[in-house]
Structure formats: C-alpha cells, structure tokens
Amino acid sequence: MAIQHADEPLLRLTWTDRVTGAHGYLVVHSLVSGLATGGTRMRAGCTMSEVEDLARGMAAKTATFDLPVGGAKGGIDFDPKDPRATEVLRRFCEAMRPWLDAHWVTAEDLGVPQHIIDEVFAELGLEQSYHAAIRRSADPARTLRRVQAGLNAPVPGGLLLGDVIGGYGVAQACLGVTAAWNRAIEETTVAVQGIGTMGGGAAWYLHEAGMRVVAVADAAGTLYDPAGLDIPTLLQARDAYGEIDRSAVPDHVQRLPRQAVVGTEATILVPAAISYALTPDNSYDVRAEVVIEAANAATTPEAEAMLAARGVPVIPDFVANAGAAAWAWWLLLGQVGAEPTDSFLKLRGEMQSKVALLLGAWNTDRVPPRQTAWEFVTAREVAAAPAESALTIP
Structure with missing residues (x-):
C-alpha cells in the first residue's frame, strides 16, 4: 500500500x-x-x-x-x-x-x-x-505491561520517562544545532517560550548539558537572567498548570512581559507553548540565530519566510518535537523498554542526525530546513508501505 x-x-x-x-x-x-x-x-x-x-x-x-x-x-x-x-x-x-x-x-x-x-x-x-x-499484539497483556513500564520508568529529577521524553528530544534538536555549527555548548544560550511538559523538559536537559537557559516564559510573563536561570529550582516551583510561583524566583531575575521572550538575545529560541506564536507581526523581534519549534505549528509560513530572509532557519515541529511520538512507537514495537538510557541514546542519535541533515542544506545552499524535511517525508511516502497485515507488535 x-x-x-x-x-x-x-x-x-x-x-x-x-x-x-x-x-x-x-x-x-x-x-x-x-x-x-x-x-x-x-x-x-x-x-x-x-x-x-x-x-x-x-x-x-x-x-x-x-x-x-x-x-x-x-x-x-x-x-x-x-x-x-x-x-x-x-x-x-x-x-x-x-x-x-x-x-x-x-x-x-x-x-x-x-x-x-x-x-x-x-x-x-x-x-x-x-x-x-x-x-x-499477539500478547496484549504483555505489551501493555511493557508500555506502562516504559511510561512510568523514573528518571533523574523525580519525573517519569513518559513525561520528559518529548522535551529531551527538543533538547537534542538544540544540541544538534551546536554540533552542526561547531559551537561550544557552554557558550550557547537559549530562550524557551512555555515551561510545561515540552518546554520544561527541554529546559531541564539543556541546563543539564551545560547550555545557559537565559529566559523562560509562562502565562504570567518572562523570567530573564543573562547569566543563566536556575532551571531545576524554577521547575520545582511550577503549579499544576505549568506556571512558576514568582515568590520562589530570586530577586536578581528580571520579570518581563510574556511576549518579551520572543525578542530575547539568545542563540536559540524554542517556542514551546502555543501554535502560531511567531507571526509576521513579531518575527522581526526575534534576535535568535535559529528557531527550534517545540510547539506544533509554532511559526506561521509568512513568519518563517521572513525569518529565513534574515538568515534565521527554523527547525520544523515535525522534526524537533517528534521525539515523544517516535519513542511511543519504539516502545510499542519493543525497540526500547523500561531502561531510560536506551531510550535517550536512540532518540539522541536519531534527532541529532536529522538536525545535522537539515542544517547541512541550510549552511551550504540556504535551503530552508522545512523544505529539506518535506523532501525527506515525500520520498518516504511515495515508497511502497508494508501491507496491512505486515505490522507486528510484539
């Protein structure tokens, strides 16, 4: 088919x-x-x-x-x-x-x-x-146990693998940028719009990797510190809706309007909150060198074209934030299990190789990353897919 x-x-x-x-x-x-x-x-x-x-x-x-x-x-x-x-x-x-x-x-x-x-x-x-x-599955009860074990596997930071894997994938997309551009991680800065499951997970793993997260934004506003925010403390201060308790924020951290995160001076901007966050109206506020879409459809087509014209590539959502979806199917298919290290290694390799491919075309010929990614998708989709009965879930 x-x-x-x-x-x-x-x-x-x-x-x-x-x-x-x-x-x-x-x-x-x-x-x-x-x-x-x-x-x-x-x-x-x-x-x-x-x-x-x-x-x-x-x-x-x-x-x-x-x-x-x-x-x-x-x-x-x-x-x-x-x-x-x-x-x-x-x-x-x-x-x-x-x-x-x-x-x-x-x-x-x-x-x-x-x-x-x-x-x-x-x-x-x-x-x-x-x-x-x-x-x-031939044994649905066994498959269900494997899925539940993977989703509920504990990871450092007191969270579960199923809750952080998407954000980890976004972090690997960011780290893939540093590798493709030969940048030192500790000299790279990032601003994250949205501090929920996806944005918070990305911020956590980037902070852990040594990258300076200089700004995060939630519904209440933007928190900014050019020296780097204490991400673990801020994440601990979130409520059930992903908003940070401002009483737990150090006095030296600047409190800015919510939309200020878009114009943050940073190497990487990660819109991880809402769709259509970057529009023609605010695209010229972007001061980052690259945008990594953690939210679905975070950038309108017009804004993306305007950013590309200014030399700012956008790593599209269907690559950068696909880690959770890919991992779920790896788990269903038995390619990973309850050991978080296996999942992290597989996703890191897959994500960084894809980002390298996209930025390679951008660096040499200024081909927008979305165009390169779509060419890959189209090539895969026109190929013959397995027959209906060929999908085996162990």
Whole structure:
C-alpha cells in the first residue's frame, strides 16, 4: 500500500457535547496498516482547522521517523481548567470509541495530561490510550505491561520517562544545532517560550548539558537572567498548570512581559507553548540565530519566510518535537523498554542526525530546513508501505 500525503485529510469528525455544548474534533490525515497516531488536546478556542493542521503534522512526523503508522489528531474546544473538563474528555472519547478501539492511537497533548487520558480509557474499558495498537499484539497483556513500564520508568529529577521524553528530544534538536555549527555548548544560550511538559523538559536537559537557559516564559510573563536561570529550582516551583510561583524566583531575575521572550538575545529560541506564536507581526523581534519549534505549528509560513530572509532557519515541529511520538512507537514495537538510557541514546542519535541533515542544506545552499524535511517525508511516502497485515507488535 502506498502512503499518500495529500493536503486533504482522510476523515474529519465533529462532535458536540450534549451537556456543555463544547465541540470536539477528530481529523485522521492518513492511515498506515489501518492505524493513525496523534494526541488529543483541549483548549478554549480549539478549531477544526487547527486540528487538521496538527493531524497533517503528525503524518509528517511518522514519515520523518519512518514509523509504520499514519497521522491523526483530536481536539476539544473547552477550558482544561474548568472542573468539568475530565468529564468532557470522557464523553469525547466515548463518542470516538470506534476509532480509539481499532484505528486511532492517542496520547497527551496541550491541556490533557497522559494520566488523565489513561484514567478515561480505563473507565471505558480500553486500559490505556495506546489501546488500538496494543490490541493487535499477539500478547496484549504483555505489551501493555511493557508500555506502562516504559511510561512510568523514573528518571533523574523525580519525573517519569513518559513525561520528559518529548522535551529531551527538543533538547537534542538544540544540541544538534551546536554540533552542526561547531559551537561550544557552554557558550550557547537559549530562550524557551512555555515551561510545561515540552518546554520544561527541554529546559531541564539543556541546563543539564551545560547550555545557559537565559529566559523562560509562562502565562504570567518572562523570567530573564543573562547569566543563566536556575532551571531545576524554577521547575520545582511550577503549579499544576505549568506556571512558576514568582515568590520562589530570586530577586536578581528580571520579570518581563510574556511576549518579551520572543525578542530575547539568545542563540536559540524554542517556542514551546502555543501554535502560531511567531507571526509576521513579531518575527522581526526575534534576535535568535535559529528557531527550534517545540510547539506544533509554532511559526506561521509568512513568519518563517521572513525569518529565513534574515538568515534565521527554523527547525520544523515535525522534526524537533517528534521525539515523544517516535519513542511511543519504539516502545510499542519493543525497540526500547523500561531502561531510560536506551531510550535517550536512540532518540539522541536519531534527532541529532536529522538536525545535522537539515542544517547541512541550510549552511551550504540556504535551503530552508522545512523544505529539506518535506523532501525527506515525500520520498518516504511515495515508497511502497508494508501491507496491512505486515505490522507486528510484539
């Protein structure tokens, strides 16, 4: 079966919650071996168009990392801080159960923590959010144990592997830039917009690697210190919504407006909060030498073209933030297990080699990284994919 990557998705579904009136969306961009993968997000203002863009991006991620699965995405237009949010998520998953049972492998995303979506799946009798893939295993109970062991493996810092692997991948994309440009890590600075699961994980691993994280931004504003922030302390001071308790921030750290992070003097800018964070209106504020998209669709096409014209490359989301998706399938396929070192080594090698490829084309011919990445995706997608029955999950 050939994988077709078209702008038009395979499926769009719209759901209305009869209790709250909230709308939810499922977009399946492509199916490979009858499966598609992509998280479920919840935020006030989520639209079908947004979910469609994200599903297309997921298809690109799976192709980039040569995963035997298509791309999909779920989204719910509802405030995740509303006390009714979990029940809304449960009703959405119940409505989407035919797809979740047989075709759609989902996971956490903006506004939906992994433990919450797993609780909802357990209530529905589906065990875990990777259910559609796990049920194909010759021994589903064994596969479920392997998945749960990997997700819940402890890592330094008191967190779990499943919570940090995406941020670790983003950090490796940043470190791949330093390697491609022959920069000393300790002389490289980074600003991170968003300090939740993805941004916080990236900041942690960059700090651990010796890179100076000079700015982080949450909903309350930007924290800036040119000498480098104490990232472990700031992460410990986050609340359940990823906002840093300002009473725990040292007095010498500058408090700036939330959008100030975009214009921070830093080698690398990592937008890790919301989609469309970089637009034509603020692209000229960017003072970084490279942008690493940790958030999905963090840069509008117009802003990316404007940045490229100024000599600032953008490492696209479907490469830089694909670590969690790739790792989940490596875990499902038994290529990694519960030992975090194995997962870190595999993701580091895969991510840094891809970033080197993208920046190599940029350095020599000024080919935008997204163009090079899409050429790779297209080459993979036009090749013959495995037959429907060929996907084996141990």
